[in-house]
Amino acid sequence: MIGKSLSEVGMLSPSRQHTHNMSREILRGLSYDSDLLLNFVTQREPLLNIDQQAIYREVLRRYSKSEDGRGKNIALALATSGIAATLMTGGRTAHSMLQIPIDLIHNEIPVCNMKKGSAKSEVLQEAKVLFWDEISMMLKHGFEAVNRTLQDLRENKDLMGGLIVVLAGDFRQTLPVIPRGTMADEIKAC
Numbered sequence: 740m741i742g743k744s745l746s747e748v749g750m751l752s753p754s755r756q757h758t759h760n761m762s763r764e765i766l767r768g769l770s771y772d773s774d775l776l777l778n779f780v781t782q783r784e785p786l787l788n789i790d791q792q793a794i795y796r797e798v799l800r801r802y803s804k805s806e807d808g809r810g811k812n813i814a815l816a817l818a819t820s821g822i823a824a825t826l827m828t829g830g831r832t833a834h835s836m837l838q839i840p841i842d843l844i845h846n847e848i849p850v851c852n853m854k855k856g857s858a859k860s861e862v863l864q865e866a867k868v869l870f871w872d873e874i875s876m877m878l879k880h881g882f883e884a885v886n887r888t889l890q891d892l893r894e895n896k897d898l899m900g901g902l903i904v905v906l907a908g909d910f911r912q913t914l915p916v917i918p919r920g921t922m923a924d925e926i927k928a929c
Contacts, residue, residue: 764858765813765865771829779828794905801903802868813865818872819908833871833881837863837888843880851888860892868903875908878928 787795802812816827817836824830833839836859838852853860874882886899893900917924 764862776828798868798903798905812867813862815862815866815869816872817869819876820873823873827870827872830872833877833885837885839877839881839884843878843884846880848887849880849884850891851884853888853892855892863889863892863900863902866902868905869899870905870907872907874906875910875912880928 784795802814815836816824816830817833818824818827818830819833821832824832834841838859840846840849840852843849853863889900889902890896891900893902895901917928920928
């Protein structure tokens, strides 16, 4: 079978007519089972408290305003920690998706290691909303680098390049780790 095409061994070739112009990253951002996610949301919506309901309605209002021509919008699910990212449908670490530099403290004005025109930058330009969990684990320099990068990629000087960003995390739970740092260093990094 080595060196044979799918059709030569009696199998159908995948149809990629509608996706040939989309990068793998864009396809990943659009590949969710909408019915499954709708069921998930419908079951959990009644569990929201009053404050959560207000935020939920506002995100939906802004998100639905940004409907694009494809009938689908890209929503990114990110987390600062890998464990939290695995708990989210389609979740990824913020460092992986946003290319946040590791050595943030020694760079006066850090930016993410992402080039315009890359597949990930294309996703960030197309995205309508970004959900970021465990934000309390991110150094403020990392968050600032993401802001600068999104402003540049999206050619929009608004906060986060105009992208709807929903942050989640408990600042009472986890402070950023600063090697050999004092408690004051950890708080300053927030």
